[in-house]
Amino acid sequence: MNHVIRLPQLDCLFPGPAPEREVLLAAGGRAPQPVWLKEAAAGRAVWCVDHGIDCCQRSRIVPERVIGDGDSASGAGWAWGRQLGVPMEEYPAEKNLTDLQLALQTASTVYRQAAVVVTGVWGGRFDHAFSNIYSLTGCAALGLSRCLAADQTEVLLLLQGEDAVRLTWRAAPEVISLLPLSGTCSGVSIQGVHWPLDRVELLSTLPYAVSNRPAAAEVSVALASGSLGVYLCWQSAHVAADS
Structure with missing residues (x-):
């Protein structure tokens, strides 16, 4: 049994049953x-x-829930959120967890099993991006079935343990990289790219499997153990966004 998580530019086919909800x-x-x-x-x-x-x-877009301390939201936006009549979980600015970490924890309690797509991950400070990405690697421990970070130019999907994904797209990405997010990723394979790999070991201290490019209409990635980020970039979309 397989299930698909669809993004505007990309379809991700994963093994296993579909999640109860996508957030x-x-x-x-x-x-x-x-x-x-x-x-x-x-x-x-x-x-x-x-x-x-x-x-x-x-x-x-009217959200179903608002979470955070409001310190980076505009005053008008936060006031709009309060007027919507949806659940709004406000936290003090001085707290132990980030707003995204609180949102992931809440999603794991609201839904028995959910897949989460996070947008608004990229850009800004490196420490924020680092915290965001590694927070997503903890989704499985929370009971969330899948976690992806995505917008129109960049997508990062996570494979953990014995896992795999098959990727098809509406427009081919210019870049596909494999990022070992655990110390060691074993049994890593990627097919349908210019530089294929077959059951190799990737180390976080030597992340060499970057800047690959698609060579077919479909790319498949497999992992035997570890935590692996599959990163795709549509560089031309950056140009379109800035023009």
Whole structure:
């Protein structure tokens, strides 16, 4: 049994049954394009995480839940969130966990089993991006079945333990990289790319499997053990977003 997680530019076919629910978390990093966000939100529960309330307001997407301390959201956006009548979990700015970590924990309690797509992960400070990505690697421990970080230009999906994914797209990415997010990733294979790999070991101290490129209409990645990030970049989308 397999299931598909669809993004506007990409289909990800994973092994195993479909999750109970898919949740789109709009976080406070680089905002996605409104067209991308609207398409990604279709069929998903949308939650806003702090500054993510602003991109949802601009895109006229009403979230089902708002979480955060409000320190990076605009005053108008946060006030709009309060007026929506949806659950709003406000936290003090001085707290132990980040807003995204709180949102992931809440999603794991609201839904028995959920897949989470987080947008607003990229851009800004490196320490924020580092915390965001490694927080996603903890999704499995929370009981969340899948976690992805995505917008129109960058996607990172996580494979953990014995896992695999088959990727197809509407427009081919320019870059595909494999990022070992645990100390060792064993049994790593990738097919359908310019530089295929067959059951190799990747180390976080020597992450060489970067800047690959697709050579077929479909790319498959497999992992025997560890925590592996599969990163895709549509560089031309950066140009379109900036023009």
